[in-house]
Each structure stands twice: as C-alpha cells, then as structure tokens.
Amino acid sequence: xxxxxxxxxxxxxxxxxxxxxxxxxxxxxxxxxxxxxxxxxxxxxxxxxxxxxxxxxxxxxxxxxxxxxxxxxxxxxxxxxxxxxxxxxxxxxxxxxxxxxxxxxxxxxxxxxxxxxxxxxxxxxxxxxxxxxxxxxxxxxxxxxxxxxxxxxxxxxxxxxxxxxxxxxxxxxxxxxxxxxxxxxxxxxxxxxxxxxxxxxxxxxxxxxxxxxxxxxxxxxxxxxxxxxxxxxxxxxxxxxxxxxxxxxxxxxxx
Numbered sequence: 001x002x003x004x005x006x007x008x009x010x011x012x013x014x015x016x017x018x019x020x021x022x023x024x025x026x027x028x029x030x031x032x033x034x035x036x037x038x039x040x041x042x043x044x045x046x047x048x049x050x051x052x053x054x055x056x057x058x059x060x061x062x063x064x065x066x067x068x069x070x071x072x073x074x075x076x077x078x079x080x081x082x083x084x085x086x087x088x089x090x091x092x093x094x095x096x097x098x099x100x101x102x103x104x105x106x107x108x109x110x111x112x113x114x115x116x117x118x119x120x121x122x123x124x125x126x127x128x129x130x131x132x133x134x135x136x137x138x139x140x141x142x143x144x145x146x147x148x149x150x151x152x153x154x155x156x157x158x159x160x161x162x163x164x165x166x167x168x169x170x171x172x173x174x175x176x177x178x179x180x181x182x183x184x185x186x187x188x189x190x191x192x193x194x195x196x197x198x199x200x201x202x203x204x205x206x207x208x209x210x211x212x213x214x215x216x217x218x219x220x221x222x223x224x225x226x227x228x229x230x231x232x233x234x235x236x237x238x239x240x241x242x243x244x245x246x247x248x249x250x251x252x253x254x255x
Contacts, residue, residue: 016092023137032207033142035120037215045069045220046119047228048101048135051236058084061243062097063236064104066119067228069219074231076117078104079239093126094134105139121216123228127151127187127203136206143205144213146229150189150201154180161189165199174199175214188214192221200225 035041046066053059059081066076080103086096105122108114119141124132127147136143150158156178164176174191178201187203188210202217204210220226225233 013089013092016095019095020134023134026137027133028207029204029209030207031209031212033120037212037219042120042216043069044075044117044119045216045228046105046122046141047124047226047230047232048104048122049125049229049232049236050097050100051233051240053240060084060097060100061236061240062100062104063232063239064101064108065228065232065235066108066117067220067231072220072222072227074235076108076114077235078108079236080104081240081243091130094131097131098135098138101135102138105141121208122205123217123220123226124205125229125233127201132203132205140207142207144208144216145187145201145203145205146217146226147201147203148198148225150178153186154182154184156180156186161199161201162197165189165191177210185210190214190217192217192224192226198224 044066046064048062048064050060050062052061060083062080062082064076064078065074067073068075080100082100084096084100088096109118121142121144122135122139123144123146124135125146126132127145127150130145132143132145135141150156150161152158161176161178165174176189176199178186178188180186187201189199189201191199200217202210202213204213208216217226220228223230
C-alpha cells in the first residue's frame with residue numbers, strides 16, 4: 001500500500017514538472033541583451049555556486065561573485081549559509097538550489113551601494129536544462145551553464161565528447177559542438193586551456209545563444225573553469241570552512 005509520504009513526494013514531483021513546463025515557455029535561447037561582446041559594455045559578470053558541508057549535506061554555503069571583465073578581479077561577493085530542506089532529486093536540482101541564489105541576487109539588487117555592479121550576465125555551475133535556465137528565467141538574466149562533467153543525454157557521453165576533441169589532433173581546434181542522436185544541439189565541449197585533457201561543457205541558460213555563450217566563456221577563462229564560477233567555488237568553500245560552528249547553530253548565516 002502506498003504511504004502518505006510517498007504520495008506527497010509524487011505530488012511534489014508532479015508540481016515541479018508542471019513548473020518546469022511553465023518556465024520552458026518563458027525561456028529565450030537567443031541573444032536578448034544590449035551589450036554584445038564589447039568588454040566596455042559587458043563589464044560585470046556574475047558567478048554562483050553552492051558548497052556543501054562534509055558533515056551534513058543539507059547545509060550549504062551559497063555564493064554570488066561578480067567580476068569586472070576588464071581586470072578579471074572580484075568587485076562584489078556575498079554568501080549565505082543555509083539548510084536545504086528539499087532533498088536532491090535528479091532532474092529537479094533547481095528547486096533545491098535556486099531559491100537561495102535568487103535571494104542573493106535580490107539582496108544585491110536592493111543594495112544601493114552595489115547596485116551599479118549588478119551582473120549583466122550570470123554563470124551557473126551545471127549543464128543541460130536545469131539550474132542555469134531556471135535561475136535565468138526567474139532572475140530575468142542572461143545565463144550560461146558551465147559543467148565540469150557532462151550529463152549523459154540523447155546519446156551524448158562524457159567519454160565520447162573527450163574522444164571527439166582528442167580525434168582532432170590539433171590543440172588549436174579546442175571546441176566540439178554537442179549534437180545528440182535526435183539532432184538537437186545540447187551545448188559544446190571546450191578545452192579552455194591549451195591541450196587540456198579535461199574539457200568544460202558549455203550550455204545556454206536564458207537570453208543567450210550558444211555561439212555568444214562560447215565567446216563569453218573564452219573571454220573569462222584564465223584556468224580550466226571560467227573565473228566567475230571558479231571564484232564562486234573557491235570562496236564559498238573558504239567561507240564554509242571559516243564558519244564551522246554554524247553547522248551546529250541556528251541558520252542561516254549571511255555576509
């Protein structure tokens with residue numbers, strides 16, 4: 001006999017599926033902004049990430065980092081340590097992580113001292129139709145998904161993407177468009193550093209085309225991972241490590 005908890009969980013998933021369909025209808029997969037690739041116009045790019053406690057995976061530090069595209073220096077940062085009550089369910093990550101990231105964006109937007117630094121574009125750790133699309137639509141920001149691993153979909157595999165790059169035998173050809181068995185283009189695999197064996201995976205989120213997303217990523221790579229995501233990852237882990245007592249105290253803690 002099906003338990004009430006199981007019934008409630010299935011109803012929650014059904015509600016999420018319906019919400020995803022509504023968000024997809026609002027999704028824009030072409031360039032929808034005024035700045036182009038001119039760094040004088042595309043001046044501030046944000047990166048968001050969550051780092052999780054090793055002792056309690058329900059506790060996370062969310063980070064919003066904003067970089068100046070000319071200097072690649074961090075000009076704004078904010079953190080929030082929270083307990084996530086929604087469990088991780090494959091395919092529904094955004095419902096777990098997006099709320100705290102949206103809160104960080106809203107806090108910055110309302111901060112009169114930092115409003116002028118508000119990101120014109122946001123990079124999100126992940127790939128496929130997930131957090132980048134979800135967050136982009138709700139925040140009404142152009143978003144790019146950046147993954148260190150490839151989600152297997154439509155016949156695409158991580159090993160296959162790496163083999164495609166390797167088969168080119170030319171370090172100057174550092175990009176492979178990821179086209180699935182259906183003919184759908186899911187993103188691109190790119191070697192962001194010279195002859196790197198480990199590519200990153202770029203996918204469009206909201207209000208940006210794949211071609212523009214690729215060019216923006218190239219602009220912001222000093223290392224394998226684009227600097228906004230790299231800094232969000234590094235700094236969220238550092239912030240969590242500096243506040244170990246938070247795990248056993250009342251949440252949330254923000255700065």
